[in-house]
Amino acid sequence: AQSVAQPEDQVNVxxxxxLTVKCTYSVSxxxxxxxxxQYPNRGLQFLLKYITGDNLVKGSYGFEAEFxxxxxxxxxxxPSALVSDSALYFCAVRDRMDSSYKLxxxxxxxxxxxP
Amino acid sequence: NAGVTQTPKxxxxxxxxxxxxxxxxDMNHEYMSWYRQDPGMGLRLIHYSVGxxxxxxxxxxxxxxxxxxxxxxxxxxxxxxxxxxTSVYFCASRSMRQGVWTGELFFGEGSRLTVL
Numbered sequence: 001a002q003s004v005a006q007p008e009d010q011v012n013v014x015x016x017x018x019l020t021v022k023c024t025y026s027v028s029x030x031x032x033x034x035x036x037x038q039y040p041n042r043g044l045q046f047l048l049k050y051i052t053g054d055n056l057v058k059g060s061y062g063f064e065a066e067f068x069x070x071x072x073x074x075x076x077x078x079p080s081a082l083v084s085d086s087a088l089y090f091c092a093v094r095d096r097m098d099s100s101y102k103l104x105x106x107x108x109x110x111x112x113x114x115p
Numbered sequence: 116n117a118g119v120t121q122t123p124k125x126x127x128x129x130x131x132x133x134x135x136x137x138x139x140x141d142m143n144h145e146y147m148s149w150y151r152q153d154p155g156m157g158l159r160l161i162h163y164s165v166g167x168x169x170x171x172x173x174x175x176x177x178x179x180x181x182x183x184x185x186x187x188x189x190x191x192x193x194x195x196x197x198x199x200x201t202s203v204y205f206c207a208s209r210s211m212r213q214g215v216w217t218g219e220l221f222f223g224e225g226s227r228l229t230v231l
Contacts, residue, residue: 043223045222
């Protein structure tokens with residue numbers, strides 16, 4: 001069965017400092033991996049995805065994520081945090097071998113960037 | 116460019132009442148889905164559809180019905196609401212033309228449902 005773990009309920013970082021939001025996954029085969037962001041009272045917005053190829057993927061708003069197959073991780077990173085990055089972040093996974101159309105989301109990590 | 120539109124944004128029901136959450140998309144997406152979002156549990160898939168006339172169950176389908184008579188619309192029906200269905204509901208769609216599963220999901224802004 002597919003699963004996603006986001007071990008931190010909340011991450012606090014000062015503006016200008018680097019940030020990392022952690023995600024680990026479990027699938028039978030190879031994964032498709034995604035990050036989404038949710039601002040207050042809004043729907044989720046796509047940030048970036050890993051499908052194949054380069055393990056470092058770049059996305060919207062200066063975010064990037066590194067796919068690490070040996071550690072089954074897909075951590076979200078940004079070199080310099082902004083107060084406007086404060087939001088709820090979700091990691092999602094799908095097993096390429098899964099014949100269904102299900103995308104499994106993690107429980108979310110709240111990012112708080114203080115001025 | 117409307118994208119994915121959900122109505123209503125807020126609804127309060129009494130236990131046992133029925134209602135329908137509406138979802139419409141104007142992007143000609145084949146795939147549409149309903150998720151519920153609960154604190155600490157992330158998003159859980161309720162039902163999904165890969166085209167008109169085709170629906171299937173997700174992780175938590177009990178208590179919900181769906182139908183897909185057109186490409187644009189994917190309503191979610193609660194036949195007899197229960198307090199456990201208090202949640203925020205999101206409709207999401209994606210194109211399947213880019214490949215099996217590489218496209219991003221587009222989400223509506225959510226419908227907050229309270230069942231008393």
